[in-house]
Amino acid sequence: MENLLLEWLSMDGLLLFGIGILAAIIGVMFGAAGFVLLPALLLVGIPIHATVAVNKFATGVSSLSTVLVLILKKKVRLKKMLPLMFVAAFGGISGAFFATRLSEQMMNIIACIVLIAMFFVVLKGNKKGLVSEQQDTEEQDGEQRTTLIAPFFIGIYDGGFGPGSALLNITYFLKKQFSYLKAAELTRFMMFASCISAFLFYFFYGIVDWGFAIPVTVGSIVGSHIGLKIIPYLKGKWIQFLLPTIFLLLIVQVVADLLSS
Structure with missing residues (x-):
């Protein structure tokens, strides 16, 4: 335990603390924590599967902290989110199971395909007004119709690898006509479920x-x-411009990983 404490308080520990702050800010705002966290952890020499595990723990616990705040402030009703969280959790476990049986290259290929597909979904959605300036009220929370299929597959992707998984969840809720703020809030519940599982x-x-x-x-x-x-x-x-831009940066990152492997 003493050795761990010294490791946490070292310069490397402080660097990892800073990386966690930056990744979480980007993750909450734009759903792209993996854009910072995964390459940063790989650069300090952590193996890919261990990096994914650290990412899941950090994102899951940080999501829990914001989930508790959102529930206490009654911004989101937990009862409405439980079915979505359950399938996201099941997807997260399934994704982790598959990831431990896939090579890093195959994981990158899957990530690239998913991100490219969602990049075009966001571009198409922007033309139709995907991002709404409307602010949801507590009464509106959960009234929009949601399905369980997409959250399950996003959970699989998140549990197995995860760069851009929060962005996929945000995009899903935007497609269901939630405002961007509400989509980001609901995404914290989904990320908690899939990441912790x-x-x-x-x-x-x-x-x-x-x-x-x-x-x-x-x-x-x-x-x-x-x-x-x-x-x-x-x-x-701003969001209409930033969402496809971040997707594109994530795709470039994953393609670069593929070419270097």
């Missing part, structure tokens, strides 16, 4: 490094609350 699989599989996981997670908790404070100030026209 996937993390538990990785934990029992024995590939979690607590020396990396704790500082990244503490940073992610701080960053997630900062991100939620910033979201209300984002304008719809």
Whole structure:
């Protein structure tokens, strides 16, 4: 335990803490925490599957912290989210199971295909007004019709790899006519379910490094609350530009990983 404490308080630990803050802010605002977190963890020498496990733990715990705040402030009704969270959790476990049986290259190929498909969905949605400036009320929460199929497959993707999975959830809720703020809030519930379930699989599989996981997670908790404070100030026209841009950057990142492997 003493060695772990020294590792958390070292320069590397502080660096991981900072990475967690930045990744969580980007993750909450634009659903692309993996754009920062995954390459940063890989650069410090963490193997791909251990990196995914750390990412799941950090995102899951930080999502829980924001989920509790949203419930206590009655911004989201937990009862409405439970079916979606259940299928997301089942998807997360399934994704983690498949990931431990796939090579890093195959994981990157799957990520690339999913991100390219969603990139075109976002472009098409922007032309039809995908991002609404309307602010949802508590009474409106959950009234929009949702399905369980898309959250399940997003959960599989998130549990297995995950770059852009929060962005996929945000896009899903936008397609269901939620405002961007509400979509980002509901996404925290989905990310908590899929990430924690996937993390538990990785934990029992024995590939979690607590020396990396704790500082990244503490940073992610701080960053997630900062991100939620910033979201209300984002304008719809900014988001319409930023969403496809972030998707494109994620695709470039994954393609670069493929070419270098």
